[in-house]
Amino acid sequence: MKFSVLQKTAQTTVLMMLLSILMPVLAFAANGFTVTFNNGTVTGSVYSDVYSEVAPSVYAYDANGNQIGVATATYSVYADGVYKYNFTVTGLGVYDKIRLHGPVGTKFTGVNEAVYQTVYQTYDSDEGSSGGGGGGGGGGPSTNASETISVGTDGTVNAEQLKNSFEKYDTVILTLSGDTVTIPAQGLETFLSNDKKVLKISNDNGTYVLPLSALRLSDLASKLSTTVTDLKLKATIQAADEATAAAVSEAAQALGGTVLAKPVDFNLVGIGKDDETAAHDFGSTYVSRTLPLADEAKSFESTGVRYDPSTKKLSFVPTVFSGKEAVLKRNGNSWYAVVKLNKSFTDISGHWAQTNIELLANKLVVDGVTDTSFQPERSITRAEFAALVVRALGLEPSGSGTFKDVSASDWFAGVVGAAASAKLVDGYEDGTFRPNATINREELAAMVVRALDYAKAKPSVNADQQQALLAKFKDSGSIVWAKQELATAIEAGIIDGMTEDELGARSDATRAQSATMLKRLLERANFIN
Template identity: 40%
Template sequence: MKKLVMNKTATLLVFMMVVSALAPVFAFADSYFNKDSIKHDFFTDTVTGTIYVSDDVYLDINNRLGINADGDIVINVYDEDDTILDTVYATYDIPGQYKFEFDAGSYLSSFPLKLSYLYDGATVTEWVYKSQPGGIGGPGGFIGGIIDSNGNVNRDQLIAALKASDNARILTPSEVVNLPADALIYGKNLTLYMQDGRSITLPLPALKVEDLAKSFGVELKDLIIRVELKQLTGDAAKALEDAVSAAGSEQLSIAVDFKVVAVGGGKEQAINNFGQLINRTIALDADASKDNAVGVLYDPTTKKLSFVPTTFSEDNGKTLANLKRNGNSIYTVIKGKSVSFTDLANHGWAAEAVNALAAKLVVEGTGADKFSPARNITRAEFAALIVRSLGIEAKGTSSFKDVPANAWYAGAVAAAAEAGIVKGVNSDTFKPTANITRKELATMVVRAAAYAGKEWNLTPAQVEQALAKFTDAAALGWAKDEVAAAISAGVVQGVSATKVGGDNTATRAEAATMIYRFLTNAELID
């Protein structure tokens, strides 16, 4: 076997020397391994992949050397410490491609593996990462071996992972991970994942690491992004448990304090607002049910719990809560309240939505068992409701001159304005105490969906089709496209079969129903 390998290697070296002389005519100067195809298959326990080589040149060299056209390219397999584990061969497949496959069973403790072969006088390498069902970079997939038990990150491997996938998933054995900022300029999203179900997905462009480095007065290579996924323990955990009990509920998962902190030049800055909803996961307790479960944020200062958009999924026997919010804090999952308002008898069409949102802490009653469904709702009240339904917070204050900084709704209006959900009746006026109309409400909901990543854009023809049956559609004016989009999405219905009622003042029941339909359509609740 050794003689065969030596002969193959010697042949390859001659081949590469000839290739070097023919380098100008080589068609694949920048990419040799097909990164998308190189992977470890969890089920078959094999590594497969493709190498791109100029077929014309390769066959020409084979012919010159008198080698069979079905010859092999020698690939060496190394572990992280550059110890050679094996030699495998990539066999001619179709013009320009050579396929390879080998059994990875004996290397499971050595992942990630490094593949290497000679090309044009240089060594070309690519990493192969361990995967689980779902495939590398896909749903359920993860990359291991990049982060050690102390949270230290192998920079080169992180860069390789981010280059290999725009949505890399990395397994971390540590609750605290120190990410080198200069590696985060690659890829789009990075998910840090723990075996117990904790995870956080970072939208890398939103971190703006270059701007952070500049503000800290350091080079990008000297900036660290520290990510924490710490389980709450001790007195902090007890305080949260007390808050859950005080709310008449029970805790269905551990509580996790998620933090993202920029560190450099002796300075630290928490990143608390990403400008978009980001996903984090927590596993429910083994005996907990997702039925009527609610993801919540816990404020240790006020001891209050507030709603976080949450859906549930199954992964490796665990039920995961997927909590989506634009900032970081302490999160857990609790059992929703059983709510039934007695004054919804004449608003049966709204009862399901109102009761569901009340159970999830999104809406509140106006008194004992009362919701006041027919009461009008103001622009400020609806801004607060839409912000609460998204769990978002503001970075600063709004610029509306009629929104006092000390008003109860100031923070909600600022958050809604930052998210592009409200724009005011003009550039500096919001009219917070004015009753909101149905078309204004529909417009805010459509903008909220866009913020959550759910675009309901319609073509002009689709707008006309959505509004065709409504005789008052012409009165929608500036809100025509948004109302049509909301109708098409099933979030808004007419006040009758032929009237959309865009200028009608909206009621609390209508507002709650639109919020519930929006959250469901945008896949923010199950």
Template identity: 40%
Template sequence: MKKIFASKISALIASLMIVSALVPVLAFANSFEGVPTSLSGTTNVTGQVYVTDSVYTTGKTIPVYVYGEDNKTVVDVVYATYASNGRYDIDFDVPSVTYSTYYYLNYHNVTQAVYYNPYYGGGGFPGFPSGGVIDGNGNVDGTQLTNLFATDKNPTITSTSDVVTIPADALIKGETLTIKLEDGTSITLPIAALKLEEKAKSLGIELSALDIKVELKKLTGDAAKAVSDAVYGIDAKPLATPVDFKIIAVGGGKEEQYTKLDVYFKRTLPVIGSVDSDKVTGVVYNPDTKELSFVPATFATEGDKTIATLLRNSTSIYTVIQLDNVSFADLANHWAKEDIETLAAKLVVEGTGANKFEPKRNITRAEFAALIVRSLGLDATGTTSKFSDVSSSQWYAGVVATAAEAGIVQGDDKGKFNPNANITRKELSAMVVRALGYAGKEVTLTDAEASAALAAFTDASSLGWAKAEVAAAVKSGIVLGQTTTKVVGDASASRAEAATMVIRLLGNAGFINN
């Protein structure tokens, strides 16, 4: 999209004329004055052309050429009428009522851009395709959204309202739709994952009667204080206003809120100041438990703002926090110190008490399942386990059920998970690769590619059932081997090894800044 601009005086020409009094006289170049840069609700353009050429100042009209969107094709010629003082009045109608179109007025190589959007109405900004799609109250025009999708299947529309209502029969024609507020807060809808036709059927209505309501509401009052209390309760610093994101299906006098989709989707938050991406993290707030949990997030500078992009497959309340000076006394000079402290600052790993991490201690299968579930930003809400040795009363019941539902953990041939057994390096590799696939970065290798990936390791033949998974982990850069020539797949993994594999998983998936 071309950037909106208002053509000002194109050049300032100073001529110093030596006369008897040595008085400087200034002459201004041709220019457009008072011509609007954008139009809405009207097709009429008015303004003036200031002309310095004496040949024109003595005449009554001058030709002003109107170019189309390409700024090359002449679509009209306007004859401006002399007013006074070298100024000519322009008054013309745009040559067509095409949605979201630029017109370029040109007089003697001086250009003025006019952005025409018939439905602008304050709901967007010139230069964005959103102007004609959404009004100031957040209502999306289905016809204009359909037109927009015809040229861009993944557009962004900008809204002045934090509640946006979209006709489902238009929404279904795109791939994604990003709804953005003026401050940089946004949400990107993965349209296929909304299953709009199924949702309409479940509500007992036609697709044409279904609307999708999207809310991007900043918390205030007691709700905001509750999140603030949770942030300060873990000695963190709040860096963004908490926002409650909701996606709601509306139709037939009913409303159904989407709480979980089958893909990760983006939302963004503006962050206060510049940040160290190793010390800040996106978090989701649970109003029932009043706790904060890690959300995959990356940070980037956009103009003069820092924007956090949070990835998750659920809607809820999100914010950004910073944890400073996260360290453990037993990590001094440890090879995994930096990775572990980064994960701790992001609420992915925890210490074992007394300011210790115990990096050399073995990690159990249940403990690693919990670590994977946290690193993917999943809700550990599952309670029913398919494994005979996972009781619902155990602390790990929820995380194991969640990991199993996501296809990340598997049991043995007897239907057991063996939650308290130390996890082996090859089991850990397999779980990480499955987690990578769940995050949308599945790695599939042919037998030849797997053999090539493991060629440097002399003990690759001992991997057995895990050969393909370990090969994929090596190919992805998640597993480097215990040495340059050995994987040591049957060795029990340490807490430090588990942490380093998780941070490589997050980087590979685009869930943290690399």
């Protein structure tokens, strides 16, 4: 599971600190964590002297107690009298420390929520110190450190300098004096297959974080009829002019909201022969952009948004908040901002899903049936849920797919097309999608699991785990085709039973249930906190 962690800032050396407080679950039991937190990655193991066939989940919280991620640990080895379960969590973000907890309850008998550890991010120096004591010089720079390159007013970077920096460091930071930088792809092409190499581009407007493995430079060069060696990238981090800022403010006000971070254009294009340009396409890879905030934002009532100048509308962007920064995650370039909303509906007061519905309404993921009514217990159609999943993933509506019962004039054509393109939905054998049919919990779970897979947050569930996860439900035999998907959704914490022993796979899903599953999906993918 991916979640956000603070990347190191230039010219700062802080040695790694670990504060481990282990509390036994059983008398004299050995339980705890052995972890490191470096360069945006938490790696290690949770261990116990009690073996469990069910793999434990490890939960991560920020300093304010907000859950920011969860990962499934896998059994590794029995050594030194304990069973070790390994886990790794990677991501980009703004946390200098996190708190790890074992799973809540008795699902994993060896370690539960009483076992915890606070772990601090390691900051490596720009000179290459990897921490761990005060020894003198010698040895080359650590590859997990970073180097900062100041970009002059001409907005250019030398290819050889860039290549030399990436040979020594995992992260290279370009600090801009202006809004743009032109980057020779020749300085990057050697490292494109290395998923540890990250290019960060920063100015006063924000920070663009580009894993080199996410750069599809061959495709871009092909569009421009050139080679990667001759290709150049132009990155832009530009604050909006007065007209665009006013349009975003008006769009926010129309939704009952206010702007917390003014719009910034994050853009990446390729430059080929004769200065021809083509937009870079990240495919299904989410990349991060950091926007500074004037004041700390409350995640429940704040969201990152994308502004579409052609429609003058705002749409949800997966975003996590910490302090005075917002990290927006999306697989495309656009204008981005942060807005604050406080939405509710008269018919959800006291409802079990009220908080989940209000949260997703503030994130612009769910709408009311009217301005004041949500109708939480109403069933939901396949097209309506497809629209919600597309919004939750921050995807753009596109086309109408290949379903013969979806025409271009239908309101749902674009979202069904986007969902089909991302492999979130399937049609029926007769070539139809049946957009107006109500969706049952089995179908809903399958779509959510596909969304988890798209977000690279899907847990693995083997046959034995599947059987164990479904066995406690007396009606699991009624599942028609999605046993694997339902088991995965249960393991990911996305779906619960209707009761302790009844899953209700064939029951129609309600709007309240749909909102709740989407909220859990976004948390699992570390798309909200």
